[in-house]
Amino acid sequence: MLFRSLPMKCGCGGDAFVVLHDAKKKEVVAYNGRGVAAAGATADYYRSHGHKDMPLDGVHAASVPGGVSVYEAIWKRYGTMPWAELWEPAIKLAEEGIAITDYISRRYEERADRLSQYEFSRKQYLPHGRAPAMGERWAAPMLARSLRAVAKGGAEAFYRGEIAEKIVAYCRAQGGLFELDDFARQQAVTYAPISTDYRGYTVHETAPPSQGFLLLEQLNIIEGFDLKSLNAMSAERVHLLTEAKKLAFADRNRYAGDPAFVKWPLEALMSKAHAAKRRAEIDPKQARWPAGAVIPEHDGDTSYFAVADGNGNALSFIHSLSNSFGSCFVAGETGITLNNRAGRGFSLDPNHPNVIAPGRRTMHTLNAYMVCKDGAPWLVGGTPGGDQQTQVNTQVITNLIDHGMSLQDAIDAPRWYSFPGTDPGSLGKTPQLRAESRMPQATRDALNAMGHNVEALGPWSGGGAVQLIQLDRKNGVLRGATDPRPGGLALGF
Numbered sequence: 001m002l003f004r005s006l007p008m009k010c011g012c013g014g015d016a017f018v019v020l021h022d023a024k025k026k027e028v029v030a031y032n033g034r035g036v037a038a039a040g041a042t043a044d045y046y047r048s049h050g051h052k053d054m055p056l057d058g059v060h061a062a063s064v065p066g067g068v069s070v071y072e073a074i075w076k077r078y079g080t081m082p083w084a085e086l087w088e089p090a091i092k093l094a095e096e097g098i099a100i101t102d103y104i105s106r107r108y109e110e111r112a113d114r115l116s117q118y119e120f121s122r123k124q125y126l127p128h129g130r131a132p133a134m135g136e137r138w139a140a141p142m143l144a145r146s147l148r149a150v151a152k153g154g155a156e157a158f159y160r161g162e163i164a165e166k167i168v169a170y171c172r173a174q175g176g177l178f179e180l181d182d183f184a185r186q187q188a189v190t191y192a193p194i195s196t197d198y199r200g201y202t203v204h205e206t207a208p209p210s211q212g213f214l215l216l217e218q219l220n221i222i223e224g225f226d227l228k229s230l231n232a233m234s235a236e237r238v239h240l241l242t243e244a245k246k247l248a249f250a251d252r253n254r255y256a257g258d259p260a261f262v263k264w265p266l267e268a269l270m271s272k273a274h275a276a277k278r279r280a281e282i283d284p285k286q287a288r289w290p291a292g293a294v295i296p297e298h299d300g301d302t303s304y305f306a307v308a309d310g311n312g313n314a315l316s317f318i319h320s321l322s323n324s325f326g327s328c329f330v331a332g333e334t335g336i337t338l339n340n341r342a343g344r345g346f347s348l349d350p351n352h353p354n355v356i357a358p359g360r361r362t363m364h365t366l367n368a369y370m371v372c373k374d375g376a377p378w379l380v381g382g383t384p385g386g387d388q389q390t391q392v393n394t395q396v397i398t399n400l401i402d403h404g405m406s407l408q409d410a411i412d413a414p415r416w417y418s419f420p421g422t423d424p425g426s427l428g429k430t431p432q433l434r435a436e437s438r439m440p441q442a443t444r445d446a447l448n449a450m451g452h453n454v455e456a457l458g459p460w461s462g463g464g465a466v467q468l469i470q471l472d473r474k475n476g477v478l479r480g481a482t483d484p485r486p487g488g489l490a491l492g493f
Contacts, residue, residue: 009320010319013321015065015320015364015366016317017212017319017364018070018206018317018368019368021377022313032191033070033188036182037361038177039179039182043356043357046348054342054356057340059171059174061329062326062329062338063361065336065339068155070319084151110324120331120335123330124142142330146334150163159186166333168180182359201373203371204369205368205369208256209363212367213256213270217247218248221282225279232405233414233440238433239447243288246288247281247290248390256363257360304317306468307469314471315380316368316380320366321337321338345364367389367393377471379469379471383466387417393466396468399413416435417433419433430453431453433453437458465485465488466482466488467490
């Protein structure tokens, strides 16, 4: 139903990553639902067509959607309901429409100019020649028909059947580079997640092309500091976490690409030995920018959810179109909005580890984590937020483990993030530490004195939409908490 209630965030045209605990097998598995660049997508092609950077909108910004392959892979292994039945609520909402909230209306307004560039984007999202206003009902009958096709034919229909045929045909008619084989080859990858130990807990993350390794590297770096002895809102603690982020992100910008195309030292970057070397580079009294590309980020619009049941199964699930409304390009009468992950993640620089090439997967901001204790899930969590994701997740995990906060307090605590991050784009943005104004003024003043260039945000504007579930095995209790910033939801039944 998220496809419909949050149309700018996720859908069949996006990607998905998952970490899942199988209680019967007592194992943690992960799923990679990342699509590839089109067969004709080369840096030379883009440069020859006047692009200095990857486009963020339109048919050339999209890669093959990978999400549907993950939905089906998980259902085939763990599903207890008929596949078609799972799609009915979303189909109903698409056919009958939803009431536009203030939040959704504002997102429409922000993207209206970009949506208006493309025929079927206008038809689907701007039915009256404008963005729907709060309180109006909005339906998507074209999308409903595609959802019914997926409900009937599964991933086969999406990647090798009528939907793939329609998407590819329309995209090529608009100058796009997709071929049917690009879709036909898409499969979800199941694997053992990457992990590290942090103060007696095992933190599992999604593997590349997800950026999940950044969370593990940051935790490894800060593990060498006695955070417990510091006030959670002290300048010293914020400084240490921020400097650890900068070092990890510099490693990503220098090395990380599609492991199928680029050889880079993933295991070394996640090692305790590497963390010790990076930790030694941190000046406890002065902010610095480590060597490595400084690359600004773009906005993102992602949906995350966590689920746990009474049998010990747990799931951490993140999916996205990337930017709001992805590429802003609706693939003809399918009603499917394509992602803009190619435009956002790839580079035209031949020396960049994420230079675009046919069949390549760009490094991906999406990541999902799970924290285990004594071999069983202890915490399931994640957040939207692009480059902010691993920064926010690091803050939340250390709030819980090092500072002993409750779930809700760990989420509500004043949030910050270091900018810029990793998204390939224009260079030269001024480094900043963006912090919610609820962070004590004395802390912000001390951080400025350290050279952090603090920008005060609104009191609840630090980004992210954290969702957490804590599994208390001793008492047989599941605890849930949600982020008040975008308006999340915690449910038990």
